[in-house]
Amino acid sequence: QVQLAESGGGLVQPGGSLRLSCAASRIIFSINAMGWYRQAPGKQRELVASITSVGSTNYADSVKGRFTISRDNTKNTVYLQMNSLKSEDTAVYYCNAYSARARSEYWGQGTQVTVSS
Numbered sequence: 294q295v296q297l298a299e300s301g302g303g304l305v306q307p308g309g310s311l312r313l314s315c316a317a318s319r320i321i322f323s324i325n326a327m328g329w330y331r332q333a334p335g336k337q338r339e340l341v342a343s344i345t346s347v348g349s350t351n352y353a354d355s356v357k358g359r360f361t362i363s364r365d366n367t368k369n370t371v372y373l374q375m376n377s378l379k380s381e382d383t384a385v386y387y388c389n390a391y392s393a394r395a396r397s398e399y400w401g402q403g404t405q406v407t408v409s410s
Contacts, residue, residue, distance in 0.1 A: 296321055297388045301373075302404030309408070310376045315388030315401055317369040323394035327364060327371040331384035331406075341386070342373060355381070378408045 301313040317324060328343030342352045342362035350362055361374040371388065388401035 296399050297390060297401035299386070299388045299401040299404045302386060302406045304407045304409065305378055306410050307379060307408055309378050310374070311378065311406060313373040313375065313386055313388075313404060313406075315371045315373075315390075317371075317390050317399070319369060321369070321390060321392055321395065321397075321399060323392050324369060324390050325393050327388070327390045329362065329371070329373045330387045330389055331382075332387070333381070333384040336384075338387070343389075344371060375406070378406075380408050382406060383408045 296318045298316045301311055303311060305311050324346060326343055326345045329341040330338050331341050332338040340353060341356055342350065342360055344350045344362045344364050346366060352360060359377045364371045384406060385403040386406050387403045390399045
């Protein structure tokens, strides 16, 4: 029933690192792209990073050079390695997947990332 399973969020001090994982159910076919969004209090949800099935990536300017998105297509899993975390990275991070075949966009439940001393 769970189509996107997120993990890896938590509390970390500024400058620390976290690695988020998102595993898509194999029920989801022909995933064209996966990505991570985040929503901080008082702000709109924004795209953090995305990756296509062929490995093309995009990053928000605010995380470029600090975050790295990767994927394992055989596992239908996407990762977000977050380094040099800042307080402004504090947000709920949501995994997203898109399937053109299913004509559907899928969202995870979100995982909280809190960067604080």
